[in-house]
Amino acid sequence: MLIAATLAILIVMVMAITRGIMGPTLYDRILAVNMFGTKTVLLISLLGFVMGRPEFLDIAIVYALINFISVIGVLRYSDSSIFKHSNQQKK
Amino acid sequence: MDTFINISSSVFLLTGSFLCISGGVGILRFPDFYTRMHAVGVTETLATAMILIGLMLHNPDFFVDIKLMIILIMSLFISPTASHALASAAMRNDFSQKNNEKPDSEQVKPWNP
Amino acid sequence: MESLIDIVLLAFLVGIAFAIVWMKDLLAVIMLLGIYGLLSASFFVAMDAVDVAFTEASVGAGISTLLMLVTIAMTGRSEHPVRHKPFLALAVVIITGSLLIYGTLDMPYFGSAQAPVHQHVAPRYINDSIEEVGVPNIVTSVLASYRAFDTFGEVVVIFTAGMGVLALLSVVRRPKNTTGDKARDIAKIDLINDSMHEQHLVLRIVTKMLIPFIFLYAFYVQFHGDYGPGGGFQAGVIFASAIFLYAMLFGMSTARRVINQSFIQLLAAIGVLLYGSVGVVSLLNGKNFFDYSALSVDPIAGQHLGILLIELGVGCTVASVMVIIFFSFADRKDNGQNLESNGIENNLKENNKK
């Protein structure tokens, strides 16, 4: 079962990477990164069990935190005036 | 009792994997940003919870369970908040469904050697 | 199973690297770089390097993404297309790459226990470190005890890089007795910041709940580094990222009020000094530089004390240098924006006069 779940998560990672590369908008990419981060947390937790030393779940906690922080960072700094300016130019 | 726990652990893990994959198909196949957001935001939290509960049942070690519990509680806080922030940021920037199909920057022609 | 995970993760990495070459939108490139960091960190977990994965997770996926985002917010996000034909570059890369691949043919195969790397000092670390240092985490005992002098050099490099960023990006403070006009400007900026906060109510509340937990977790990583993955480097980065989170959601002016610039600079220096002075104390006690057995009557207790102290020094320096770097960038960006908006207002006024 652990192996099946790991494979499923790897497949979902491929999908998230595809969306991250394809875009087309900034928010799609942020969504893909966020989803990828959550799946990484799960992958790390599963890897610990697959490899037989599950006591290293500390890393997964850090992933969850860092994922949140980077999403907030992207939202905070992608709203700045330069980007709005370029949007206006497009219109 | 052991077989019951094993079976329920497997069921949780498989349900979680199924939800993961359905979210993945959603992010790949849905037509615009808000529907993709919906697919991911809805499945993500539940899938995480299912897989972590499956792992908890799989391993009865106390400290490992506590750590899994911490991860679970944190992802229950964090994923909906991140989804909310993302959706509201998209709304605020007047990112309506009409101009969704436009790429986010003027795509320069792809580099071909 | 493990080799399957290895193959798949490395294939992902190559795919993302090629996508980064191809893309022109720098913001998308940085998003992909974030995924790249997460992936390489998962790869490190699969390769048993838990401490490295810890560091790469917080640094590669978190802080470097943030710094690059702030930078492109200042420098613009689209890249000009490559004008000249890249044939020469491509030829150089292909020739170098094939030479390197030719070089790998002589290497011992992946995972073989007979490789020369595993013969020289590693057996000593694995077999004897528990008697000599008494810490279960071999990485910590090598980092902080056997190779402490090396790590000292790294800490000084980090400190120097922080000072370099400060020298390049520090903004001139406004004089305190501002005239009415400027004071109004500042008040206006504060108002804008506050109104922005109103919009992020959910985020603010969740962040307020998370930040104490992140600090607590950073302390856990700092002091649990002897027994599990963790240590000063990781704890410092986690500590700093909590402060980044606060600064991003509550505005730089609020964060400045919480964290004093001169205090944080002092803390960066104190970390390096603490590290170095542990070495000097063992020197004064008649042992070698960074030989912690001089710190206590019982050599193992001395080792524990020494590792605790220098990890504390590393944590202080790394956390404060990261905060200094981020604050310098964010301040630079905010100041640039204020200048821009003032310029726009002036333009508007001139237009109105006309």
Add this chain to the structure above:
Amino acid sequence: MLMGLYNYWIVVVLMMVGFYIVIAHGNLIKKIVGLSIFQTSVFIFYISMAKVDGGTAPILADGITQYSNPLPHVLILTAIVVGIATTALGLALAVRIKETYGSIEEEEIQKKDNLDC
């Protein structure tokens, strides 16, 4: 042989991708991204070397005899943090160049320099 050297070949490919970005692209931020890809490939190389078949993470526990090599882990752990510090320095330089020249494209910077001469 394919499996035995797979990791190293991937490392070479990643390294060359980073190298290509550094020499062929004119944008300074993109160059820094290329450098960081190059850097990560070196990390992957060291960590791959440290892996021993059947070994586990180098944290001592009862009942485990085979550990991976801890020395490369130590080197890379410090290298990652030093890497982010130097990357930050590079980004700071890019910001200053943008402020002085108004651009971070190599060609435009070169053009302005030639005009000044």
